[in-house]
Amino acid sequence: MKKKILLAQNSAFIANRLPRAAKALKEANYDVDILNWNRGVNSSVIEAATENFKKEGITVHSIYCGNTPYGKGIITIVNKLLFIIKVILFLCKSGQQYKVVHAIDFDLGLPVFLAKLINPKLKYKIIYDIADFVETFHSPIPIFVRKIIKSISEKIMKSAEIIIIPDQNRFRNIPKALHEKTIIINNSIDPPKEKVEYPIEKSFNLLNVFYYGALSRDRGIELLLQQQDICIWFAGKGELQEDIIKAAEINSNINYLGYLSLPEILSVASQTDIIYMVYDPTYQHNQIASPNKLYEALYLGKPCIVSENTSIDLFVDKYDIGYVTKFDVLSLKQTFSGINQIELLEKGKNAELIYPQFSWEHSKNKLIENYSSICG
CATH class of the missing domain: 3.40.50.2000 (Glycogen Phosphorylase B;)
Incomplete structure (x- = not known):
């Protein structure tokens, strides 16, 4: 039995x-x-x-x-x-x-x-x-x-x-x-058995940055909304949902996709350049962060961007799978402006290589x- x-x-x-x-x-x-x-x-x-x-x-x-x-x-x-x-x-x-x-x-x-x-x-x-x-x-x-x-x-x-x-x-x-x-x-991630296509009209001139998950104030969303020289994609639900919707109505570089299933998220993430995980390190739970997004980035072979003093910054540095920034608007802007496509591809390959370990x-x-x- x-x-x-x-x-x-x-x-x-x-x-x-x-x-x-x-x-x-x-x-x-x-x-x-x-x-x-x-x-x-x-x-x-x-x-x-x-x-x-x-x-x-x-x-x-x-x-x-x-x-x-x-x-x-x-x-x-x-x-x-x-x-x-x-x-x-x-x-x-x-x-x-x-x-x-x-x-x-x-x-x-x-x-x-x-x-x-x-x-x-x-x-x-x-x-x-x-x-x-x-x-x-x-x-x-x-x-x-x-x-x-x-x-x-x-x-x-x-x-x-x-x-x-x-x-x-x-x-x-x-x-x-x-x-x-x-x-x-x-x-x-437990990879879905079937892939889902969720096409987006990504920018070919700007860096495409994707944040998905809980739309809460400690996730660096407000820092991201202040960035102008990148194309930003949001998916999820939470307390900042209405703020994001309003920002997307006003700014052509901000896009809100609503709540997406995991296969849909993976489809969008595979089309964008980098996955955003810049959590506020002043909160204790973010100092020991272990986001699903980190492992989904490894699975997809995508680089990520994280904030200092969130423990995952050490992981990202160790395996050279993304970028580490201070948790403020200027540092984030400088980090984004310093990213180039060759480096993105290299960090993405590093992520793909270590995925089997995790x-x-x-x-x-x-x-x-x-x-x-x-x-x-």
Whole structure:
């Protein structure tokens, strides 16, 4: 009989972390379910993902708590609390069927942990996958609340069979006593089986720069919007979405493509010159950044641009796969003006050459081995 497991994440289909793990575990002969939050604004994405996963024999459970837009902070706190309560109720009702519950990040780790405290009959083992440490995240969370979250998160770590982090830098946020049960599963891409063509009218006179993902204030987007001698492409959702749309209406060098699927993103990225990852280093979570975009750049053989003191700057320098800039408008402008096509091609080739070292295949095997060790 197949062992039944549940993978749970807030926005399960915005990033690649949960979908690639679900597919890998299904291939490894596990019976896989997914639990995620239908925020209303992402319902079309969820519907499409649900249909696709259904074809692969994976069931998607979606919890709805009213329309909950991204990037609104304290305004959506009631809906977030309701989501946590509904996850606990779901597990108290259905959790006995699962051998493992794989919770990604604190907002799923918390209800998965609390459900076992509330209902002692639940025997599932917890895998705590920490893609981001919420206590270090860019938000108006008060210091005393961050300390509470950190304390609870460490309790969840202790209760977990396995802790997963995306790279070596994150060990600094894991208590030393728990390092032995912590493994690294990086954010490398699980390449789509089918390619999608998403043509853009790129500039042949200017450098084409692509930023995609969360459109939040700590991602250097406002610095990028002030650049004039480059052609800029944006894709994604978030708090700066309206600002980008307005800028694109006024400036011919700024383009907003909306929310794109991973295959569409890869298509756009393959047509542009460089992938933008200039995160604000004053935020702790950016000092240990491990963006999906870095691994997607390696996969595509595309150079990237990053900011100093974000840990990935050391990676970019070490392998000569892109450019490092200070986090200010002038430095960014100078970096862009110093880029030439020959150098871009060389750095792109370097990225392509090191990709096999950081491919999903390596991490996938490690993930499956660890599941085997706790499932028997």
